[in-house]
Amino acid sequence: MTPEKRTDSNWAKVNTWLMDKIVSTEGSLAPLDRDAIFKRPKAKLDYQVVLENASRTMIRFRKPERLIRMIVRLIDQELGTTHTAVLLYKEDRKAFVLIDSKGSEGVKIPVNFIRMTFDNPLVKIFASRQNYMISDTGTLSHGDLKSLYENKEAFKTHPDLEDQIDLVIKQMMLLRAEVCIPCYYKKDLIGVLVLGAKKSGQKFSRQEIGFFMTLANDAAMAISNAQLIENLQEKVEEVKDLYVREHKIFIHTAIALATAIDARDPYTHGHTERVTQYSLCVAEEIEGIPEAIAYKNFRETLHISALLHDVGKIGCPDKVLNKRNKLTAEEYEKIKEHPVVGAAILTPIKELSDVAREIRYHQERYDGRGYPDGIKGTEIPLVARIIAVCDAFDAITTNRPYRKQQSAEIAVAELQKESGKQFDPIVVSAFMLAFEKGKILPFSSAKRAKNIPKT
Amino acid sequence: MYKILIVDDEPDVCDFVKHFFEERDYDVATASNGEEAVRAAKKQKFDVILMDVRMRKMDGIEALRKIREFDKITDIIMVTAVDDKERIGEATRLGARKYITKPLILEDLESAVYEITSSLKKDTAKGEPA
Numbered sequence: 001m002t003p004e005k006r007t008d009s010n011w012a013k014v015n016t017w018l019m020d021k022i023v024s025t026e027g028s029l030a031p032l033d034r035d036a037i038f039k040r041p042k043a044k045l046d047y048q049v050v051l052e053n054a055s056r057t058m059i060r061f062r063k064p065e066r067l068i069r070m071i072v073r074l075i076d077q078e079l080g081t082t083h084t085a086v087l088l089y090k091e092d093r094k095a096f097v098l099i100d101s102k103g104s105e106g107v108k109i110p111v112n113f114i115r116m117t118f119d120n121p122l123v124k125i126f127a128s129r130q131n132y133m134i135s136d137t138g139t140l141s142h143g144d145l146k147s148l149y150e151n152k153e154a155f156k157t158h159p160d161l162e163d164q165i166d167l168v169i170k171q172m173m174l175l176r177a178e179v180c181i182p183c184y185y186k187k188d189l190i191g192v193l194v195l196g197a198k199k200s201g202q203k204f205s206r207q208e209i210g211f212f213m214t215l216a217n218d219a220a221m222a223i224s225n226a227q228l229i230e231n232l233q234e235k236v237e238e239v240k241d242l243y244v245r246e247h248k249i250f251i252h253t254a255i256a257l258a259t260a261i262d263a264r265d266p267y268t269h270g271h272t273e274r275v276t277q278y279s280l281c282v283a284e285e286i287e288g289i290p291e292a293i294a295y296k297n298f299r300e301t302l303h304i305s306a307l308l309h310d311v312g313k314i315g316c317p318d319k320v321l322n323k324r325n326k327l328t329a330e331e332y333e334k335i336k337e338h339p340v341v342g343a344a345i346l347t348p349i350k351e352l353s354d355v356a357r358e359i360r361y362h363q364e365r366y367d368g369r370g371y372p373d374g375i376k377g378t379e380i381p382l383v384a385r386i387i388a389v390c391d392a393f394d395a396i397t398t399n400r401p402y403r404k405q406q407s408a409e410i411a412v413a414e415l416q417k418e419s420g421k422q423f424d425p426i427v428v429s430a431f432m433l434a435f436e437k438g439k440i441l442p443f444s445s446a447k448r449a450k451n452i453p454k455t
Numbered sequence: 456m457y458k459i460l461i462v463d464d465e466p467d468v469c470d471f472v473k474h475f476f477e478e479r480d481y482d483v484a485t486a487s488n489g490e491e492a493v494r495a496a497k498k499q500k501f502d503v504i505l506m507d508v509r510m511r512k513m514d515g516i517e518a519l520r521k522i523r524e525f526d527k528i529t530d531i532i533m534v535t536a537v538d539d540k541e542r543i544g545e546a547t548r549l550g551a552r553k554y555i556t557k558p559l560i561l562e563d564l565e566s567a568v569y570e571i572t573s574s575l576k577k578d579t580a581k582g583e584p585a
Contacts, residue, residue, distance in 0.1 A: 106474030108467065113468060114561050
């Protein structure tokens, strides 16, 4: 067997091993189809093919630790080094920490056991890229460094390098490293690959060094990408949390406001809560229609609008709100201002511009005879049309100064009678659906239900 | 030849540190937990004990306390994780000579032991004239 052939079969072995990794589901985003890989025209199996495959494997790794473990194992198996170790830069430690290693007993450096800081001569030379002054590939070999160090001629032009090389040699001896390979991502040194000598005593070939250089840099890229994705995911989670928290605070504020409004009006006690409840039930029946989908956030807009639909009553004098007798025309005009006042209260809150609009129009009629603007049909936004129906249903089923409460059945009949006139027929149908499903539990029947055990 | 005792419940660590110091001409023994360490220290006199803090069975602090009951002079270096500040304080009170934080800087490990043994050298040179 010629030496070249032997190398070839060696690379073939590496290639097969890598193939296994590529097609295995472990660690990769999605397994590749094994057949598809092997059906490709058979190139000469050399390190370039292996490289290509390795690179492809790299970018598919989600967890960089697995990738690193794979590289370390690959080196250990294929090159037969006394030991192999990978140090990665850890931001929290401000140091390079050994995150994976392999090797014979006692020589292998335990995982997480050592760190190297930026004052380490090896890290220094790599980080400053002075390694490229010594070796064109940037990898540092103990043997080469030693012969360089002994050749005093070389330092005539760079005298400062002599001491540095001495320190690097000592550092490599400490690590028992034959070859050290830097991993860069963009401009930064993010890792160092440490290889012990080959057990066979052979030197590393240029081909092998080149292979691991490329491997290391692709790995660096994969690691950085994975870290980037991880950071991004953390950020997304943070924003999500913040949103959920703020949203909760917001809804609670709206509830508090609504309760305050309700408290002022003894006749409509619990009105807001019920209208909100009914509206959410209607929303469930209707949220698939294009008009609902067109909302940025239909459910939320509806929820907040329903909670705040009467917020404008803050502007009504108590004597009008609490009046038992029929309102005078003037008083009625005062009450009729509440949608406009409510919208005006909310307008300064940029996030509630949608809600302000719904509140302004919740007293409009489908036929255009409502107030404040007398708009009709789908000119009235959907949420406002829903609140109008639920508002009316609650008004009919509860006691009012001017009218006794009616049963849910009478109220529903009333809604149907006004369908297409006062109310949007689609919303009335949705209300009917919810009602028939038993989701709408009116004030009167709820009260009646509560009273049953007593009677 | 100086005698070192390495105490760590991770066999990889014991192996590595043993090998590391043997290459530097030390006589190295290992123990895989606090109990073994106390027993070994009772049996023979070490120049330096390298003691991991976190260990199953008996941890490093307890072993240090037990060893100090019968041996006040052996230099003991504690090896701790970064977040073990409280236990570092306790170890110092109990008479640990110094501590190294893991992941450690390899030179620190070498120099910590070397500093202790080289100071011993002076003492022996004084005590036992050649």
